[in-house]
Amino acid sequence: MSSRRATISDVAREAGVSASTASVVFSGKVSVSDATRAKVLAAAEALGYTGPDPRAASLRTGRAGVVAVLFRERLASAFRDPVTAAMMDGLTDALAPIGAGVLLLHDEGPVESAPTLTTAPVDAAILLGCNEILQSSVDVLGRRGIPVVVIEGDAGPDVPQILLDNVEAQRTAAEHVRSLGHERVALVTLTKDATRPRGFIDDPSRIAVEVTRDRLRGARQVYPDAPAYAVGASSIDEGLAAGRVLLQGERPTAIIAQSDLLAAGVIRAAEEAGLRVPEDLSVTGFDGITVDGLAPYALTTLVQDAIAKGRAAGEAVVAMLEGRDPASLTLTCTFRRGNTTGPVPA
Amino acid sequence: MSSRRATISDVAREAGVSASTASVVFSGKVSVSDATRAKVLAAAEALGYTGPDPRAASLRTGRAGVVAVLFRERLASAFRDPVTAAMMDGLTDALAPIGAGVLLLHDEGPVESAPTLTTAPVDAAILLGCNEILQSSVDVLGRRGIPVVVIEGDAGPDVPQILLDNVEAQRTAAEHVRSLGHERVALVTLTKDATRPRGFIDDPSRIAVEVTRDRLRGARQVYPDAPAYAVGASSIDEGLAAGRVLLQGERPTAIIAQSDLLAAGVIRAAEEAGLRVPEDLSVTGFDGITVDGLAPYALTTLVQDAIAKGRAAGEAVVAMLEGRDPASLTLTCTFRRGNTTGPVPA
DNA sequence: TTGTAAGCGTTATCAT
């Protein structure tokens, strides 16, 4: 009909009231007489006005109703990892009370090529994992006065963190394996850095990904000399590939994997090699997810509450947005013995 | 330092130029003398100004730099489905040129409880799947003048759609199975509706989910009387459960599943029952994804290019945002014969 | 309960 989209002023004029009154009808902040409300609503209906323009409201109120989640990886990868999925679940849950949408961003390429993070109208940001880009992102957001929470990464003392007791948890798994008598143990680790090279790890100090480094450290506290093979991604197929490598020659009697998906792949590699789990090979995972299709195996693993992790991040964001002090939090993994670990073969 | 966040006016004053000039330095739309640029940048640096406020810029320019994706399901489910993941991959790819962020929204609950869709500052929206809520969403967005694209759903003739030839593709699979001589065939379908009840389908016309209905129709064009069992989700474990049901008693010699994950579950059920695939049971999937851990099976399936689907949706959105006419598009699946189908057992 | 007025921070237009 009209060449221009109707605004709240148009509605007010049509209804014969002031713009502020019309505004109040939509926001519901102040009481309005029923008659007035009806008039305004009727006018809105007539003009096809569907409510205040979020952009203008956002400018005025200073709130965008959007929380950004910055991923270290491609969004597609994020969509593929069950732990990330669970985390997003908790996150969206925690954000629901403030009705915030979730804006996905990812930082590919060099530092300055992430325009969306500085360009997007967001009230807060959650950063997932840590690397150099992340640190610079934190700086920009900090200067903007945008609250930031980091999950499993370190961006300095001023930024609230949601952490996992990766070192202790992985040590617990290793101790369990040792208690079963295993001496020859191999490790399958998550990615070393953004380039995702596969292969044995020579120098643990050069691992850029904190999670990988921490879990490796935990395992090495028990098995200082265990060989560690890094994969390119957390998936069954990558675990399978790693398992094939590690089960060649003089094979280990136990393999400690840094994720359940990797562990599931290792188990497949074992089956492929004619080995029984856990009679011939013990395998541990990490995460405590349900690996689709892994039954009847029940992984011995460290159960992390990824949903709680996401929820904690979400709640920290909500707290900051409400002016409260967010708590940094370290979540604890629970050891769960399944049927994939057993005594060292005679 | 200052109690108030620096604005572009502050920067301009500090630099001794006008606000518009300072603005131009950041937008880069018009040429500015090097000296002026340097002055402005220095002033910004001094004041800790990190660039224009996206909210204000958005109000002024009318662009938010954000595209919304509305899911039918919980976000967590979306993060779990490989096809959705691939679609998001293509989508983010297509959106990259315009540098738009992706805002995730989902419509749980009753129609009016989706405030974010009308509240969020977005330039366009992509709706995934179809149901009643979706139709009303389209209406609201339409009145707002926000371009909408629907993937695998129908929201009227004015809304561009990205479709799949589900009927034809599934019929092709069924014809392949028939050409192998199979007579006793069972179907495993995707969810019937939002309540996700499992069980045999009595009345196909009451299926709310278009994809499920179309693929079922395709299969029934070849096997009008084949029993169809609907699952609660597209996953290996759901396929396993369905397979167990269907392989009881006088079992079929072929099972046509509406997704690869379901097919993978059916194969596991077959293994569990001591049946060989394809010697004792033929199985077909749909999607053409790589099922993590399914090797050495290569599913006979319909390959859909989910990445292309997402990309098409993204491109349609870009086209609309640039004032061009977006094309509705029907993507075609490709039949791929793997090693999970064979002649009917003697 | 309703209206007035003053911005929120930016950028497009037009003039210089």
Place this chain on the structure above:
DNA sequence: ATGATAACGCTTACAA
């Protein structure tokens, strides 16, 4: 190349 001006559409003291 730079500057003055006027929106963008809305919300919220404050006044009536």
